[in-house]
Amino acid sequence: MDVRKLTLKQAIDGLSAGTFSAEELARSWLTTIRESDSALNSFVTLDEEYTLAQAREADRKRTSGEVLPLAGVPVAYKDIFCTQGLKTTACSKILGNFVPPYESTVTQKLKEAGAICLGKTNMDEFAMGSSNESSFFGPARNPWDTDRVPGGSSGGSAAAVAAGLAPAALGTDTGGSIRQPAAFCGITGMKPTYGRVSRRGIIAFASSLDQAGPMTRTAEDAAILLNHMCGRDPWDSTSSSEAVPDFTAELANSLKGKVLGLPKEYFAGELDSGIADALDAARKVLEQMGVTFREISLPHTHLAVPAYYVIAPAEASANLARYDGVRFGYRCENPQNLDDLYTRSRAEGFGEEVKRRILVGTYALSAGYYDAYYRKAQQIRRLIRDDFLKAFEEVDAIFCPTTPDVAFRLGEKTDDPVKMYQEDLFTIPVSLAGLPALSMPCGLVNGLPAGVQLVAPHFEESRLLNIAHQFQTETDWHTLQPGQKGA
Amino acid sequence: MALDKNDLNKIAYLARLEIAPENAERVLNDMDRILDFVDHMQQVDTEGVEPLAHPIESRQILREDRVTEPNQREALLANAPATENGCFLVPKVIE
Numbered sequence: 001m002d003v004r005k006l007t008l009k010q011a012i013d014g015l016s017a018g019t020f021s022a023e024e025l026a027r028s029w030l031t032t033i034r035e036s037d038s039a040l041n042s043f044v045t046l047d048e049e050y051t052l053a054q055a056r057e058a059d060r061k062r063t064s065g066e067v068l069p070l071a072g073v074p075v076a077y078k079d080i081f082c083t084q085g086l087k088t089t090a091c092s093k094i095l096g097n098f099v100p101p102y103e104s105t106v107t108q109k110l111k112e113a114g115a116i117c118l119g120k121t122n123m124d125e126f127a128m129g130s131s132n133e134s135s136f137f138g139p140a141r142n143p144w145d146t147d148r149v150p151g152g153s154s155g156g157s158a159a160a161v162a163a164g165l166a167p168a169a170l171g172t173d174t175g176g177s178i179r180q181p182a183a184f185c186g187i188t189g190m191k192p193t194y195g196r197v198s199r200r201g202i203i204a205f206a207s208s209l210d211q212a213g214p215m216t217r218t219a220e221d222a223a224i225l226l227n228h229m230c231g232r233d234p235w236d237s238t239s240s241s242e243a244v245p246d247f248t249a250e251l252a253n254s255l256k257g258k259v260l261g262l263p264k265e266y267f268a269g270e271l272d273s274g275i276a277d278a279l280d281a282a283r284k285v286l287e288q289m290g291v292t293f294r295e296i297s298l299p300h301t302h303l304a305v306p307a308y309y310v311i312a313p314a315e316a317s318a319n320l321a322r323y324d325g326v327r328f329g330y331r332c333e334n335p336q337n338l339d340d341l342y343t344r345s346r347a348e349g350f351g352e353e354v355k356r357r358i359l360v361g362t363y364a365l366s367a368g369y370y371d372a373y374y375r376k377a378q379q380i381r382r383l384i385r386d387d388f389l390k391a392f393e394e395v396d397a398i399f400c401p402t403t404p405d406v407a408f409r410l411g412e413k414t415d416d417p418v419k420m421y422q423e424d425l426f427t428i429p430v431s432l433a434g435l436p437a438l439s440m441p442c443g444l445v446n447g448l449p450a451g452v453q454l455v456a457p458h459f460e461e462s463r464l465l466n467i468a469h470q471f472q473t474e475t476d477w478h479t480l481q482p483g484q485k486g487a
Numbered sequence: 488m489a490l491d492k493n494d495l496n497k498i499a500y501l502a503r504l505e506i507a508p509e510n511a512e513r514v515l516n517d518m519d520r521i522l523d524f525v526d527h528m529q530q531v532d533t534e535g536v537e538p539l540a541h542p543i544e545s546r547q548i549l550r551e552d553r554v555t556e557p558n559q560r561e562a563l564l565a566n567a568p569a570t571e572n573g574c575f576l577v578p579k580v581i582e
Binding site: 097098099101193194195208209234237238240300302303305306307309310317321324325326327328329330331335336337338339340341342343344346347350355356358359360362363364366373375376377378379380381382383385416417418421432433434435458 | 490495498499500501502503504505506507514517518520521522524525526527528529530531533536537538539540541542543545547548550559562563565566567568569575577578579580
């Protein structure tokens with residue numbers, strides 16, 4: 001059975017109809033991964049017995065009449081989600097042998113819905129990166145061109161789904177880590193509203209920004225998966241009590257009368273002309289479906305990346321203080337005293353980019369600099385959020401590029417951290433505002449995927465999924481898969 | 488603004504990180520570039536703007552203060568690099 005083209009929906013339907021069992025499905029995907037992943041390095045941990053045991057359990061439950069909505073559906077998890085009994089490393093040496101004693105809330109919810117864990121996917125170390133090159137386990141590669149990056153930080157999840165090594169994956173997004181790799185790999189990826197999905201058991205990077213979301217081939221699949229991920233969690237005080245709708249309910253709605261905003265700041269100098277053309281073509285498709293477009297302005301856009309590179313490192317420097325070589329994780333050899341234990345364990349256990357961000361964050365929070373950096377960044381954060389809230393008085397959602405260019409080559413941006421940071425200039429403002437956003441493929445530029453980003457008001461994920469699904473009923477960009485050469 | 492090696496060592500110590508002397512130049516250079524970039528924030532006047540700590544401003548939710556967790560000492564010690572008698576082991580801290 002060739003499972004590479006199977007969507008999540010088709011897997012669910014095939015399992016319900018008895019076309020294949022959960023065990024057969026899991027075995028087919030595991031075989032596909034074994035045969036194809038050496039070129040992509042999209043998975044960092046596979047435990048066939050762990051996966052097959054869950055698949056057999058799903059089959060047993062189905063036979064006994066207990067039908068769960070995702071029974072036997074394999075999903076790949078970014079290696080940032082704690083999975084009880086299965087190594088979880090955030091692709092860092094410092095967590096290289098960490099086996100969580102508990103399950104993250106979101107993967108627990110998926111488990112309760114019947115989903116099985118196919119394996120853990122590659123990522124930038126502690127989700128800090130836009131190319132997957134900071135992974136301790138080496139970079140994942142883009143299945144469209146293995147000399148190029150899959151994006152980051154959820155690069156392994158994006159590469160795996162694009163290459164058909166998993167029907168769906170989980171990612172996390174702090175400044176674009178779901179949307180940018182989804183765009184680079186030609187898949188659909190959604191960052192829900194901040195607080196929609198519990199952060200409990202997701203290894204923390206920047207707690208006021210981190211959010212988990214689905215990475216799939218279609219918007220319909222994203223809606224199906226999201227249905228089993230959301231909700232208030234007593235274990236995460238920032239998780240939202242907002243009612244969780246059925247995210248598939250509005251997929252079929254007509255787009256007639258919808259108004260989408262085109263933020264003029266996103267179509268300025270930095271945007272590649274090929275991506276601009278792809279977006280223009282997508283816009284025409286939506287116009288034919290009854291959507292009208294209106295130019296809007298988000299005037300503080302250019303301040304988002306600078307503000308983000310204060311807020312995210314500041315929060316990271318606090319969150320990563322827990323890696324001290326005492327309770328879990330890497331410990332240096334022969335510590336001379338407690339300070340030496342802390343300092344060397346951290347210096348040897350963290351990679352370059354992580355250390356850089358801890359240093360920047362520590363500096364920004366240190367005595368005498370707090371107002372100039374952290375407070376200033378939080379003030380800008382409000383200006384950016386207010387820009388969006390004002391725009392949403394006029395438009396239903398925002399339509400813009402996900403990335404300024406297509407996937408870049410490995411090594412192209414590693415010498416200059418600021419160049420790498422600017423890669424996320426279109427995704428970071430949305431993160432600071434805590435809004436839901438989705439990236440989906442809308443064309444190819446020189447054989448590489450281009451992504452369009454849709455942004456909605458807080459808690460309006462259904463609106464994004466509706467627009468994306470309707471677009472995907474009229475176009476076939478989301479069905480394209482990379483040629484088999486790399487994959 | 489430019490940081491010097493003393494600044495870097497002070498920041499590194501606050502973060503309990505160690506910068507190898509042969510890397511100090513490069514790390515300083517990277518930090519300068521990042522801080523120069525971050526200084527673009529100063530272009531906008533934010534006088535009177537209330538800082539936004541959190542994208543969704545919600546109230547803190549309280550719960551009843553009672554024990555809900557069972558003891559998981561063994562499970563929690565299982566990942567520790569060194570333990571003794573059910574405790575985490577660290578180098579001697581009292582002379």
